Amino acid sequence: MAHWHWQSWQGHAFLTCDLLQDWPHGFFTRQFWPQTPEALTAALDSTAAVQRVKQVHGNRVLAPADLPVPDSEEMAEADGLVSDRPRQALWVCSADCSPVLIGDRATGQVSAIHAGWRGTAQAIVPVAVGKLQAQGSRLEDLVVAIGPAIAGEVYQVSVDVAAAVGRTILPQPMDSDEALVVELQQHEQSPVIEDDDPGKVRLDVRLANQWQLEQLGLKREQVAIAPHCTFQEPDRFFSYRRTGEKQVQWSGIVSRGPG
Numbered sequence: 001m002a003h004w005h006w007q008s009w010q011g012h013a014f015l016t017c018d019l020l021q022d023w024p025h026g027f028f029t030r031q032f033w034p035q036t037p038e039a040l041t042a043a044l045d046s047t048a049a050v051q052r053v054k055q056v057h058g059n060r061v062l063a064p065a066d067l068p069v070p071d072s073e074e075m076a077e078a079d080g081l082v083s084d085r086p087r088q089a090l091w092v093c094s095a096d097c098s099p100v101l102i103g104d105r106a107t108g109q110v111s112a113i114h115a116g117w118r119g120t121a122q123a124i125v126p127v128a129v130g131k132l133q134a135q136g137s138r139l140e141d142l143v144v145a146i147g148p149a150i151a152g153e154v155y156q157v158s159v160d161v162a163a164a165v166g167r168t169i170l171p172q173p174m175d176s177d178e179a180l181v182v183e184l185q186q187h188e189q190s191p192v193i194e195d196d197d198p199g200k201v202r203l204d205v206r207l208a209n210q211w212q213l214e215q216l217g218l219k220r221e222q223v224a225i226a227p228h229c230t231f232q233e234p235d236r237f238f239s240y241r242r243t244g245e246k247q248v249q250w251s252g253i254v255s256r257g258p259g
Contacts, residue, residue, distance in 0.1 A: 002224035009043040025253035027147035037091035048089035053078040059122035061244035080113040083255035096150035099251035106255035121164040151229035152204025
């Protein structure tokens with residue numbers, strides 16, 4: 001079982017995961033707001049080149065070579081990045097959505113993904129894994145840390161939202177969204193939890209991403225989910241569901257060479 005650890009920088013705490021110990025990385029808390037990746041990269045590797053995108057809740061995953069030139073005011077629209085050389089600091093921001101960091105133990109390349117329910121319904125994490133594979137990664141070499149996000153027990157959504165995510169992990173045709181959701185609830189470690197309100201369920205987007213990764217062929221020990229909920233820990237994390245305010249925390253990882 002992977003372990004998570006609090007690290008300190010500038011007197012504030014950020015979270016790291018044993019699975020990603022080969023890479024400078026961190027899931028930063030609200031205390032670092034409003035610092036941007038340009039400043040936060042110094043906590044990981046001050047020599048790394050900062051890479052980030054304008055997040056739009058889709059499933060587009062880009063490499064730094066696809067991005068506008070540095071110092072350009074234009075920012076590419078995407079929700080994931082994969083490295084294409086060493087010393088690249090890839091960043092995503094989130095409030096309740098899942099920040100997902102991936103490392104390849106053989107090639108040293110990495111990925112950073114913003115996976116909300118919309119991106120998860122479009123299988124953004126498998127898309128990122130596919131990009132890594134296209135660059136030479138093997139599934140057995142990947143390790144994945146899913147950072148602090150809203151927990152399933154407090155994330156109420158409509159049945160159609162849960163079904164949109166559920167179709168990515170239960171591909172067989174169902175008569176209705178309701179039937180698909182009921183079927184999902186029968187499974188162990190289901191990402192869908194019953195809710196007392198009609199037409200509503202609780203959705204754990206983190207677990208849905210873990211399901212997607214396991215269906216790709218990753219073993220359970222290759223994936224870790226942070227034991228922290230953005231909604232339930234207001235001292236540490238911003239939560240859009242809790243406050244309605246557009247404030248975010250950043251998560252980043254720095255690529256390295258093969259070895």
